[in-house]
Amino acid sequence: MNTKTRRIGSVAAVAVATALVITGCSGGGAASTSKSTSAPAGGNLIIDDAQDAVSMNPTTTFDNTSLYIMEQIMQPLFTVTKDGKGTQPDLATGYTISSDKKTYTISLRKNVKFSNGQPMTSKDVKFSLDADTATGNTGWGYINGAISSISTPDPDTVVIQLKHAWSPLIADLSLFSNSIVPYNYAGQSASEFYTHPIGTGPFKWDFWNKGRSLKVVKNTDYWQPGLPKLDSVTWNVVPDDNTRKLQLQGGQADIDALPTWATMNSLKGMPGIDATSFPSTEIDYIGFNEQKAPFNDVHVRQAISAAIDRKSLVSAALFGHGTPANSLLMPGVPYYDAKTPGIQYDLAAAKKDMAESSVPNGFTVNFGIQSGNSEEATIGQIVQSELQKIGITVKIQQIDPTTLHAQVQAGQYEMAISIWTMDIPDPDEWVTFAVNPTGGAHSAFTYYNNPSVIALAQQGEQTTTSSARQTIYTKLQDQVAADAPMAWMFYVPYAYPTSSKVHGFYVTPLGNYPLQDVSLSK
Template structure:
């Protein structure tokens, strides 16, 4: 699904789908731990130690992967406690985790997963196929903030270490969907506990367990899972997850050593942090984009011509240069350039003030219009973007009032359609284009085109076709066509594609960044000499 910076009821995009392979093709097992992205680490990793990880987000409110109110910080905690069958690597590609391999039948309807042997949950109980069947079944029943889109009609345990998933029609993004937090594997029947009891102190196969957590608190402490199936990992004893109120606190805490790692580094401070020898800045090409959404049911933006006028009035090149400090690139399509089948050569509307004025003159608002831009607060760069948009639209006769609200308010009003147009940051959960198109432009989708209420029958049909088409040239052509139609209809305005940027003390090594914003901590170790 796809998300946003403080990210909404969890995230609205899906990505990086594996190839739809014939039954004879087998993805071989990989027992090694995921590679670390820390190129500066020297010497052998050292076990032990405690770190503090500060984030600019809300406190953890739930550890249930199928909670329908799940927000980003919850989701980014789940992958520390639970594993999935496959897990995304630093390129955003699914790699073996609790499953070692899979096969797909020739008709694309039956996926057979071989499970890793010798894995136990944090309470010492054995992991087997029954846990997978239960977990996928629970996910299908409850849906949650990131429901399975796959048309699953059966999940069975062939034996203790083999699971078969049967679909009603081919579905290329399945492996990607099984690689994100919402597809976490829980013990069968929650180990005999009721939901409240289980999720207060969850049992998982991930690298960490929950040591201390009060849902009313801004902190959660994770401890090493001594039963973790990767020998020798994790290195750390504990990880304290905490939250801060704004960008300035993030920067101050990592510079002072109060936090060992900080999330969502403000782009305005990247150069400052890179110049600090006590801090290491890491980034990865992400599935992020800053984006303006038009409520196509509103009086002003129900008019296609007004939307097109707005798109052509905003100089994305200049805006990106002014607001991302070299960490972003101008956007051309709603599918970020790092996601499979993004077509950066699509026939998109270009910056052209005269053309924008002509579009507005031919619209139902030829004398100009007034609209309120709802802005998710908390980001200096987003506030600057809003001001640039306001000034740009004034040039063509569109009067913009900026209304900045906190993340909680934004993600209450935006999904309810209580806005005219809105500015936020979204991020895909996987690298497969269906993750984006299903949530952002599919009028029949669960989010009604990500709360823009855009509905184009041709786009809807193409989105469905893209899901069932195996990876290759034919699938690429489908997504190019979708992007071209959407670019002309303009239900949204993608401003830029931005990187995932984290910062850590120079003593911290082994931090692994995933393009969907996830941070893997099992390989993190502390250099006692730093």
Template sequence: MKHLSSKYLAVILLVAMSLVIAACSNDSTPELITEEPTSQTTAEDVQIGVASDPVSLDPHGANEAVANTINAAIYDGLVYLDSNSNIQLRLAENLEQIEDTVWEAKIREGVYFHDGSELNAEAVKLSLDRVRDPEVASPVAFLFGMVTEVRVVDEYTVHIETEFPFAPLPSHLAHTAGSIISPTLIEQSYEDLANGGNPFAAVNEHPSGTGSFKFESQDPGNSVSLSNNEEYWGEDAANVDKLTFRVIPESATRIAELETGGIDINLTVFPSDITRLESNTETKVQQINSARLAYLGFNTEVEPFDDVNVRRAIHMAIDKDALVQGIIDGAGIPAHGPISPRINGYSDNINSIEYDLEEAKSLLAEAGYADGFDVTLLTDDNRERQDLAVALQAQLSELGITVSIDTYEYGTYLERAGLGQSEIFLGSWGTVTLDADYGLYPVFHSDNVGAPGNRSRIVNAELDELLEAARQESDYKTRVNLYEEVQNKLADESPYAYLYFPDNLSSVRSEVEDFWQYPSGYFYVRDVRMNK
């Protein structure tokens, strides 16, 4: 029997929120923190500026930052991530791996949903079955693709069975996709589906979870309001009376509202705003490195990118420091590997390809392209990637490579990249679970060639074996060692040129405390307090 000890829980997603990461260099592992902060509720309505409406207030119906931020306040999961990205127990009193492919969750008793429904094992099963149901077609179903069955053992015990041993399962359960929804709403959503309706409508219109905030109202295009759940079951109750998410599409307007006190928190800040906000004593910038990799991908099935020396030469000719300064105004770090220092499984003990223009020219000549060649770069109409394409066009000209830029709207760009209708392409990949498995397996395993994520179309048996072994390994240090091997193999093969990890940026009024952002991109607002 394999028990999920507090020590293992703490390291399964050990992703520090500071710029100095010691997860892989420190032999000690932090203990699971079970104490919750003491509540000091004050009469406050915190105004939060967002760029757009949430896609859905059904956590199975969306996977974007605004929706995830709001849903993380309304709903609870079996486990969650704290501000240090350590996994903590929430609706589960205990979570342990009782067999290689079976996890047992003991559910808290005496917990009720906002609509009065009681939490029990059946409610947990309903939610975890629904998110995986092909008929529902949840956009976050991929996070639980390895789960084969959720079984009710007794009123407050469930067993979660996986197709194969899967060490990162707790990190997937900690995502908002693992939220437990009122069973009353789930039943209504299935009635809607049976009648040809939208399976996410019922939950979106009347969200009901067990979280410390409950849904109050939504005015589409304008605002979403949440109120303090005064009957919250946990000790970490809300510190404010209300959260109001105001839709303010224009960045300049959000900045002005923050400066004048119209909003207390601005969820989206651009690097060009940092100096202005930091020079104002009434505002603060929140800045952490993200789990999102910006990369240049090579279609390894077409010439000349089927030659590893060509791929390595291009990678070596890219000045990543210049890109960080020129494209994102220094708000990020150069990428020396495919996963961020924020990711569980990260190690800096890997081979990396560094900027060396002369060696790049030598490799290109060795491959038979001393005079360079012409190539078309596929990208979408995202402003950052447009600027990045132009910068790379200039840098690669130093190798004699003439780059033409082919731009499409995002959906068409994704389709063409997935179908292999490109030579080289710009992209980004966010490790939403904050675990190395999701940062590597979907992107580089041969099972995922094409639209699922492996757009470089690399097929390598040794790489596949390493990726499979790492996702099944429960010993933390062994997993890290396996991921070091994976990244060294990727350095040899170079299906991508890793560019940078941009910072996540947000801003708050100076009196706002206990607000933070996950490296995966969404925000934790449940602990927010106002120091007035």
């Protein structure tokens, strides 16, 4: 949302919508992480993050910090490939499709246990998928909108009946929200269960000191022999950029999960540190709350988008590690169209739009950014200066990241920095999240609502040929650009500086980082 927590380098989120998670973003090379994984097993990996997790319920959570943690505990039927371009079996071993493309028969992996020792069966799978679907418009349930029914002919088989052909189904089943949990939450209520979730993943729950740290430990019942290599993983909440950097340098942390590019530049070549970036599907944008006037005026939104010099943002805030964004979709995501112009920097056009708007003499707006984040502070200052040229006075509000995330999700903001990273190798997750107000998050918390765009999104879901889907998504990208529900800024790789003691760590283009193969040397 995943929207998801800003990663300068999703799960599920915002510099705001700290939310919303896919494949290689241009600008900013990806360094190889082919370090030896022969380091001794064991040890506790320490990850510093700028904000705390919000929830461990994958069906209703949109921030990356939460999502990347829960993915170590709970697993779906399928998972994304390392290159972010496809899926592969996880708790499933394969599937068949009927000739009318409306029935999927899925074979489950045998001898899989939950971390409480309970065997996983098709009964658990049906329960989990139904629970996700039931969240409807309040969570990720929209992702399963094409499912008509789920049956379990035997403990090792699940049959999914669709309402109509649905191209993204297997990709959808790889989404964290469709992770498998025990039937009936192992006898607990959902709210109680997700305070200490049980899954089939490489790690299991230990503790959560909210606002401070969260820890998972090795799942000794994990179905992959010899994994995980680590004894435990701890995420510490460290909001300040410089403090995270100093803790990484001093050995108090092994990974900085949210560095600025200034931090990355300063760490390159430093002994004991690997300043690594990875190809991404991240898009950073400014979201407008259309519930708040004058953002319900398309001319205002177009004016702001045209007034922003994206090249300046990439240079000043990212130190050149990025590419100006031209589309709702990102390079590497299926059906991204590089020829879609979007709204680019054009001060004359911005002034014209303001003159035609409901506020030709300008207005004052509150602009939410994460406190302690120097990169967002730079973006805020540039945007403030540029919008002043078209009569808009920007009041920058530096807000604690966790609080800002909550405000955006509650619609209690005017304008804020957000990001999205893909979580599946299909555009539908983000497109529906971003443009359909019933898609789980009020159109990425912008409250954008254009029936013709919603119709295009639905056509894209139900169309099975690649060429036809490309035509649909190109048209959608053009229309969304014209409506300007958000001012997308840039595409940027994921940055994750680590201690050189960390081996086997990598980040997929979807933003998640599987930790089962990671190890620590002394």
